[in-house]
Amino acid sequence: MxxxxxxxxxxxxxxxxxxxxxxxxxxxxxxxxxLPPLEAESLRGPSEPDGFVVNGLYRSFDEAGQLTTLISSPRIEQFEASEVAIMTSPDATLIDKNTGSPWKLTAASGTFHQQKNLVELEGNVIVTRQISDDRQGTLETEQLTLDNESRTVFTEAPVTLTDGRTITQATGMTAWIDDRILELKSQVIGLYEPATSNSR
The missing domain is CATH 1.10.287 (Helix Hairpins)
Structure with missing residues (x-):
């Protein structure tokens, strides 16, 4: 009690x-x-991003502060450990330093490697550039790498180039953007289409 x-x-x-x-x-x-400390990657899994950006925009400038590269994407997934960003439907513009004329690039997907300053484009890659007032050059391939440091684009995949008058096919290519030099590597086939006349 x-x-x-x-x-x-x-x-x-x-x-x-x-x-x-x-x-x-x-x-x-x-x-x-x-218990061992839990890292973000072990919680989310190695295939899941650390973060993502909606309607992302990446800009690169030269030493003089002039815009050289512009890349946009509706969704960018970021992986911090590998310093990689995966872009959905990237749309890029490369500015020719000498003429100021743009090169346009589109693809189904792209991977940006931050340390190397490389962008790997894959799936229905299309590059266009205005040659003259009435002619446009087009390059089509399934894989293309953009090296922003050396200002080159290159691939080992088959490519098709058209300029309104000729169609050229090859396997492998390197292009220097500012020098406007194009090197085709192998199996080059060209087809020339003469201008048609309306007179009878």
Whole structure:
């Protein structure tokens, strides 16, 4: 009966509750110390991005502050550990340093390697450039790499080039953007279409 009276006192119940809480905190603290720290990658899985950007825009400038490259994408997934960004439907504009004329690039997907400053484009890659007022040059391939440091684009895949008068097919290509030099590597086939006359 004395023990019952003792346990029914409010301060004893409060003290017992505090002790129980302290023991629970101590147990949780010790269990945390035994577990290895969980990294973001182990929580989300290696194939999931650290973050993503909607309607992202990437700009690159030369030493004089002039815009040289502009790349946009409706969704960019970022992987911090590998310093890689994966772009959906990238749309790029490369500015010719000498003439200021743009090269337009589109693809189904693209991977930006931040350390190397490389963009790998894949799937229905199309590059267009205005040759003259009435002619446009087009390059089509399934894979193309843009090296933003050397200002080159290159591929080992088959390519098709058209300029309104000729169609050229080859396997492998390197192009120097600012020098407007194009090197086709192998299996080059060209077809020339003469201008048609409306006179009879």
């Amino acid at each position: 004395i023990a019952g009276d003792f346990l029914s006192r409010p301060w004893v119940r409060a003290l017992a509750l505090i002790i129980s809480f302290a023991v629970l905190v101590a147990l949780l603290w010790q269990s945390d110390e035994r």
